[in-house]
Amino acid sequence: MKLALRVALAVIAGVVLVLGGFGYVRVHREIMLLDSDMRKDHALIGSTLAVQVSETWFADGPSRATAVITLADNNREGVDISWVPHGSTQTLLPIEWQQLKGIRHEIVLLTRPGGELLRSEEGTPYLVTHIPVTGRGQLLGAVQLATSSELRDRYVRSSIISSVIATVVMSIVAAAAILALGVWLIGRPLARLTEKARRVGAGDPGEPLDLAQNDEIGFLASEMNAMCDRLAAANSKAAAEAAARQRAQEQLRHAERLATVGRLAAGIAHELGTPLNIVSGRAKMIVRGKVEGLAVLEYARSIADQSERMTASIRRLLDFSRRREPQKQLVNLTAVTSSCVELLRHEAERQNIELVMETSEEIRAHADPGQLDQVTTNLVVNALQASPPGSTIRIRTGLTKELSAGSEVAEPFAFVRVEDEGTGMTEEVRKQVFEPFFTTKPAGQGVGLGLSVAFGIVEEHGGWIDVQSTPGRGSVFSVYIPQEA
Ligand SMILES: Nc1ncnc2c1ncn2[C@@H]1O[C@H](COP(=O)(O)OP(=O)(O)OP(=O)(O)O)[C@@H](O)[C@H]1O
Ligand SMILES: [Mg+2]
Known part of the structure; x- marks a missing residue:
């Protein structure tokens, strides 16, 4: 509708411009034609009268001659005809008698109070013509003709009015026609296209558009229908792919679960199998009385050690499987980390490794x-x-808002970072470190539960663990937890 209105307004402006220009040229030409007609009339009447006056002057005398002019004046509507004797200054225009050789026209502003034609600065413009009357080689006087432009002006005014009316009527008709056509050919189909686009945007394209128009809008509608078809095909393909992906993921998860269970079984078998073998072997030896004295004590200590190892393994398994809800409270992360570092300092010194709490x-x-x-x-x-x-x-603790390079979060996260100069990890190992029972350590040194337990705990605190590592150079483990949990 807005588009149709704009086109209609543009057409109105065009019609006004063209018809206005055309009207101006026409009125101007009519004024010229009317003026030249008036001049021709004056020349024709004046020259005929001049001949008649000259002939009558010498045949019947000057008074009869001027009477011819009075008669002509009375017979002519719209033209004032009068006789100006030679040398007279009582004229509508001053005459240079020596130079008056032929017809002289001039347009002047005149008023006519009391029936007398007089010159004035204001009033109706008059065409005044002087035609010399000669006879027997002498200048007798001049015939003076004066016609008001009132008639011409009236004609011009009505011509202008009719031009304006024609312009207005044509503009209204053209605008109405364009509005109707615009609404029918542009507004209505565009409204349907817009509605269709909105539905496509909302994800429900509905029925295809049926616009019986063989123009750009019609092409647009069929393009839109084709686009919707392609979109629907792409959507169903995407849905099928998503379903297939989900199926594959489920299969993968199932396989992963099986692998985890397998690893768990192997882990338990290994963790408990070896110490159990030792325990039962030593116990049997004692029962059979094959050891005596101090050796019994030695065997009993070994049984106690292996039982402790099994208890520790079982505790860690329980930690992993029955994770308890964190009992959150406001803690000083630096103090908690420091006390844990202090507990391990002795072990570090034993291995000649320096532990630095930064x-x-x-x-x-x-x-x-x-x-x-x-x-x-x-x-x-x-x-x-x-x-x-x-x-x-x-080992360092701190607060950070920059969790990844260049992007910041509103609330800071607390972090604990442990950085070593050790073996590092390959990408392959790094990807698996949080998996339960994943370990690269020799039997008896690692169960593969440490990081998976840590991961679960940190996750329950609303945080995560970031790992960076370069094989041969060392690893950095960063634990992030929200400051306000
Ligand atoms: N700082 C590190 N440098 C190099 N490798 C590491 C580091 N921390 C962990 N890993 C790798 O990640 C694996 C898994 O670690 P995780 O702590 O879960 O188990 P583990 O140490 O092997 O056994 P557990 O901790 O249960 O005794 C390790 O076996 C090791 O390969
Ligand atoms: Mg570990």
Whole structure:
């Protein structure tokens, strides 16, 4: 509708411009034609009268001659005809008698109070013509003709009015026709196209558009229908692909579950199998009385050690399977981390590895201190296991808003970072470190549960663990938890 209205307004402007220009040229030409007709009339009447006056002058005398002019004046409507004797100054226009040789026309402004033609600065323009009357070689006088332009002006005015009316009527008719056509050919189909586009945007294209128009809008409608068809085909393909992907993912998850169960079974078998063998072997030896004295004590201690190892393994398995809800409270992350580092310092010194706690200021966070301690201990123990003697492990706590390069979050996260100069990991290993029972350590040194337990705890705190590692150079494990949990 708006488009049709704009086109209609443009057409009105065009019609006004063209018809206005055309009217102006026509009126101008009519004025010229009317003026030249008036001049021709004056010349014809004046010259005929001049001949008649000259002949009568010498045949019947001057008074009869001027009477001819009075008679002509009375017979002519719209033209004032009068006789000007030679030398007279009583004329509508001053006459230079010596120079009056032929017909002289001039347009002047005249008023006519009391029936007398007089010159005036204001009033109706008059065409005044003087035609010299000669006879027997002498100048007798002149015939003076004066015609008001009133008639011409009236004609011009009515011509202008009719032009304006024609322009207005044509504009209205053209605008109405264009509005109707615009609404029918543009507005209505465009409204349907818009509705269709809105439905496509909302995800329900509905029925195809049926516009019986063989023009650009019709082509647009059929293009839109084709686009909707392509979209529907793409959608169903995407849905099929998504379903296939979901199926594949489910199969993968199933396979992963089987692998985890397998690893779990192998892990338990290994973790408990070896110590159980030792326990039963030693116990049988004692029962059969094959050992005596101090050796019995030695065997009993070995049984106790292996039982402890099994208990520890079972505790860690329980930790993994029955994770308890974190008991969150406001803790100083630096203090929790430091005390855990201090507990491991002795072990580090034994391996000739330096443990450096780099932060001293307080970092507050809502967390379960016991679980946090467990996470940090796992990370530092892993770092110790991966580090060669003489290397350094740096531990730092802090707050950060920049979680990835260049992007910031509104609320800061608290972090604990453990950085070692150890073996590092290949990309392959790095991807699996959080999987339960994934370990690269020799039997008896690692179960593969440390990081998966840590991962679960951190996740329950609303955080995550980031791992960066370069084989041969070391690894950085960063634990992020929201400051306000
Ligand atoms: N700091 C590290 N440097 C190099 N490799 C590491 C580091 N931390 C972990 N890993 C790798 O990740 C694996 C999994 O670690 P995770 O702590 O889960 O198990 P684990 O240490 O092998 O056994 P557990 O901790 O149960 O005794 C490790 O076997 C090791 O390959
Ligand atoms: Mg570990």
